[in-house]
Amino acid sequence: MEYTPRRIIAEAWSGTLERVIRSPSIWMCVGCYTCSLRCPRQIDLTDTVWPAMRDYALQEGIQPPSELRTAFQNLYLYGNVFGHSPRKRLEWTRGLEVTVRDLSKSPEPVEVLWLVGCYPSYHPRNQVVAREMARILTALGIRWGILGKEERALGDCDRLFGEEGLFEMLVESNRRLFERFQFEKIVLLDPHAFRALEKFYPRFGAVFPAEHYTTFLASRLEQLRPWLVKRINARVTYHDNCCVGRRCRCFDAPRKLLTAIPGIELVEMERNREHALCCGGGGGGMWLDAFITQHGGRRLSDVRVQHALKTGAEILAVSCPFELSRFEDAVKVAGAEDRLRVRDILELLAESMGLSEGGGP
């Protein structure tokens, strides 16, 4: 990376920021929040400086990498990064044996408005996780509903990538949408979306109580515990995602959920909690692997999987929809499919609860 955060600040001081916005470096930050946390002057580089600089670049007519352009356009046209039809948002529910309340069809008060998210709605591997979440919420007797084909991305990654206008557009449409329904709390699977809703939506007057699923379920651990009957005899290591972990400093909830599962032995990677290495998918990095490696960057998920392998864990547990596919690819790159499986915490909970559709470790 030609321009590190420190060098960017130096360029800004010397009035040569123009050089930075024309460099590939500007698109290579994956929003891990490490610089924000380490900044001696406590400047929130990830959430303010990088998006502002990218916004400036876009306003100057500098074209983002083509993969990112496609993601932006898909969000603008369809409300999801994949460019899939909003009508297909419910495909993950196909074959699901529990009742799904689609509030867009029949509005009714619910305890939890679950924003399923783009990856769990459309991405086949993550659709499994969405189904497990539906089973767990139902088993716990929680009255939950979803927004069906009316759900749209919350837009955190495009905000981090400087597409402030697109983010504002999504905030406005989501705010109007959420205000139509009665719910006590929004629960999300995607930590980036959670972060957006918790910190940035209120800036536009869109204030909604929100929780990531790990803290939501951990707060109901006593209710959950009697269900956790099936042993999962495995050594498990947990990867702290950047938004819920480093940014929101929520490290204990995922670990409480994992250690509540009988049979699981939790082991820590050398870099854990606030020092955890990013998977490389945040802040739009999910779409820029090729661009980043082309410009000298590393695929961080490959490095992180090596950290997991060093622990001797058989399962790498995650709690972010980006991480399943990123780490599963990285496990294949490492040739470690027979040693390490990547599983969302929800999959492990559902398995222990006897609800799972997937196999054991």
Add this chain to the structure above:
Amino acid sequence: MNVLVTVRLVPDLVEPLVVSPQEDNLDWEETSLVLNESDDHALEEALLLKEKHRARITVTAFDFGEIDQVLYMAAAKGVDRIIKISWPHREPPNSLEIVETLARLVPALGIDLVLMGCQSPTEFLGMAAPQLAATLGWSYVGVVRGVEGSGRSEAWRAFKEYPGAILAEMEVRLPAVVGILTASQPPRYVPVSRIRAAAQQVQFETIEGPDELKEPPAAIRRVYLTPVTAHATMLRGSEEEVARQLVEILLEKGILK
């Protein structure tokens, strides 16, 4: 140089197509629309001409579907003038109706070069651009992937693509109609904040559409979705189960004995 670009909305294939109950067309009320891809490229090529040769760009579109969003996007990208053609019908205009309207509009605007996508799913055989050229008595070249100046004001170069990766450099005498396949570079991205600003600031000019609807040269007898004649079977289960199913199928077909 005055350049005219016409943009059209076409069915968005991200959504399933819905045929009308009469089976003579799509059900346009149920059909999501998106900017025709090669029209997007025509717009990009015009913007490049503006940057390189100070061309003045006028964009026209029939008022069908959510065309305003496309026109705001064009405004945000930097076009100079936008003219919306009224179209109070439930189906999009056919190529004859487009040609008749543009043939009336182009001389009045003092246009030197018309750029339009050389193909569109909603018109037969990509004929709108050559029909327009014939109606105006202008030069025409289609399936073009770039236009540039030659140093002489009346003659321009168009790069025409032929099958087999053959590229021809052609001299085009103005005035001309050029059917664009792709622009010299991918259509540029414009931030949504610019589009939203354009929606607040830009006023469209409006003109009347054609006086009467034109029968297309070939009547559509029936529109229908391709019948499904066979299905793929997804083999599910563990590796061993999938392998067993595969062997059973190969035995059943007589491939394995």
